Amino acid sequence: MNFPISIKANINSHNGNFSRDIEIQGGLTVLIGPNGGGKTHLLRGLKQPLASIVPGKKVRFLSAGRMGLLEQYRSDYNGHHGSNPDYDGANFGSKHDTTRRHQTETLNGDFQTLSERADILIKVQERLRKLFKRDLIIEWDAGTLKVVFARLDTTSKPYSSGREASGLLHLVGILAALYDDEVGALLIDEPEVSLHPQLQSFLLNEIISAAGHPSEGGYKKIVIMATHSTEMLRITKPSDLTSLIFCHDLDKPPVQLNPSDEQLKNRKLQTLIARLGQEHKLSLFCRRPLLVEGPSDVMIASFISNKLELHLEAAGSQLLPVIGKGQMPVVVKFMRLLGKNPVVLADADAFTDDMDLVQCFLANSPAADASASKLGAPSAIKLASSTYSDFCSLVGPNWGDISKLAEGHPYCVNAEEPVDDKVKRRSAFCTLMSLAGSDLKGLINADKWSSMKDRLEVVLRLLEESGCFILRKGAIESYYQASDIYTSEGKPTAAVDEIEFLDQIPIAEIREKLGDLVRCIEHASDGKRIDEAESLRDILLSIAAPAAARLSANEKTTTQDINILAKTILGERANIFKCSVDGEKLTIDIESKILNVNGFPVTIDKNDDVVKIIERVLRSNA
Incomplete structure (x- = not known):
């Protein structure tokens, strides 16, 4: 039925x-x-x-x-x-x-x-x-x-x-x-x-x-x-x-x-319906709210969290959409006033338009200053400010170096004519952060652009260590694999379509294509992932090691002998496993239908290093 x-x-x-x-x-x-x-x-x-x-x-x-x-x-x-x-x-x-x-x-x-x-x-x-x-x-x-x-x-x-x-x-x-x-x-x-x-x-x-x-x-x-x-x-x-x-x-x-x-x-x-949610109220109860720029970001981030089994909410985080240009720094300060430790996932323009959000995370931050000092900088905010200033100075007179590529970015395509300096900075940043190898070397003044990219990456890493993640490609739509990256209307609907596509591709590909989002969600959730193999390790070793030792000491050891040994050692927990002996080899399979652990059955020769074999099998679940 x-x-x-x-x-x-x-x-x-x-x-x-x-x-x-x-x-x-x-x-x-x-x-x-x-x-x-x-x-x-x-x-x-x-x-x-x-x-x-x-x-x-x-x-x-x-x-x-x-x-x-x-x-x-x-x-x-x-x-x-x-x-x-x-x-x-x-x-x-x-x-x-x-x-x-x-x-x-x-x-x-x-x-x-x-x-x-x-x-x-x-x-x-x-x-x-x-x-x-x-x-x-x-x-x-x-x-x-x-x-x-x-x-x-x-x-x-x-x-x-x-x-x-x-x-x-x-x-x-x-x-x-x-x-x-x-x-x-x-x-x-x-x-x-x-x-x-x-x-x-x-x-x-x-x-x-x-x-x-x-x-x-x-x-x-x-x-x-x-x-x-x-x-x-x-x-x-x-x-x-x-x-x-x-x-x-x-x-x-x-x-x-x-x-x-x-x-x-x-x-x-x-x-x-796609916009319904209790994010704003729930964020008041969590320790580490994850602030994003809108409903589409909430939907995609929530999907990634569930797909990667990172469980944002259980880890003390909660997705919170912040609507309105320039509101993110205000909400960050408000959350801190309430004693919370907000994490931010922001569009690229939150970095290229001004230093307000950067100031929120890098100014008066001992941890960020300590990281900056290792790079020879007096403070994190001074390192970021000088890099930002030099980036703006580079884009202005050298727009022609990168314009052919940058003009195809959604920031340019969706902008009103004529394209102003702010849009140029946004598009140049996203294009530069997406270039690698020969494409980067092919730019006019390639050395300057390559050096600037390295400096920008340093600042972005400092921000990420402090809990602020910038979408290097632009907005969330720039990461879409199936939906239109130029989407300006019907964004929640496009996000639903994108989620349906992402749900069909391997997790490794999601990590590769949406790395900026994944890093942010791992940071907000503290990277905790359910791994039942870890809980199974000690139990498996407690039976595998003595069973292999008995097999090595006695050539006449039978399957029944090993199962009795397992019952003696583990009691009712022995029912999780099914042991069998074939000549000089011991095979341990998992009987439970509900434990999500790969790598079984495990076959161990009497002369094998049991610990190494078990560790190798269980690591495959990571």
Whole structure:
């Protein structure tokens, strides 16, 4: 069965019993509406009919109050504890609860899943380690499930889950449910509960990644969630609206758009939707806002962030469009006034027109001055000022040297006649920064232009170290591979078309063609990338090394011997791997369908250096 799927939800409420007809258009459906609008009733009413849609899979319901019984250890829940909760007594049930983990509507069920599924635990741990500098340990204490957290950025001791932030507990539970490939449909009531706005954006990415039809394989599942948060909505095109269900009142049928509605094809509506977003509000919550020049820049940068799995929002950044000429320095100063550390991705004219933006990043910057002093300059701003002045002096009288090439740049093509000095500087800069090799040497006064390019690169590197990235080719449209680089109208629409093209090409090519943007996004996100191979390394070595040693010491070692050894060493985690012996060779394959790790199966000869082989295989995932 494929989408769309028609479902009749049976509602059992305090106002009586009734049914609601719902169309599931894709992997993710979102119920929105006010408190009392009937979202939770509808969500619960979908549980039973979904069971027939995902045969052989579980239907999991996560309530908004999913902290459940855990709260008794995190608060003085009855007023008898003198405001001293029993933090260290926090637990997630007993061994007897494991068989009911998919029926349990609280976090207990999800942490029980983590105790049973080592591969899901690895996926969760990797995200906690890289994005939140946390680790968690699952342990059984006299038949009771305990969870211990540890901070990776301090030397403090591990601590009970009863002391961890409720937002992280919610996040861990939802991630475990999302990654569980035994679940075919997941119903989540208010996934944003206790989550910081940037964590909501990260969770939405993970939800979208998991959403789909179970027949697609992996851990794809139908996800239906009810939310009050605009951060849990992603609307980039009209068709996204059809996955929204508007609940206005419990006693009234919900409203859902028909995909065949002609209004959804209206170009003005498409442009409007392409500009929707919560960037301005979200930027107030992040540590390192990424300021860009407009909606097209937001769309392209957001795509690159997701494509490269850099997770801007989870890393404490947030895209923020700054509309209006000359507004970027003003917004940078405002953000700093709020105690934030803004990163800028600006068009070339922000550098060639004046020194205002450069002043924001290089004036009174000890780090930039230190870098400049290594180059023999008195300060970063003086180095930049002298370079800028000399560049302007070079372009004026020597425009003819480069004009034949520069006049084809969008800055010139889209400019009003006659072309003034400002446009000449813009076009000359972009042309010069794009030239290399024989093209650069072929210019009249090539030595002067080549020397100027080197000096400009030094200044641009200083700016990038300080968080200011200049688009060397001009505006974002100058980097387009499929859409018109001369686009001056309908820019969001052109950006949508460009994204569709970029989504089909290899990541390596995106890094090459859009290097300026990639460097900026890596800087804003601190370059953190999800790499499950790293989390798998120690576990793999703990079995590969002793297994290879046993094979070397005993020629009669069998596949069964190695698998028993793995079980002894790793316990339940041994189920991640499948080991086999063929003569003097050991082969280790990965059994999990949800871990995204390349390089398997790994074959090791009894005389091989196990560590080098494992490191080489896992490095291939970088």
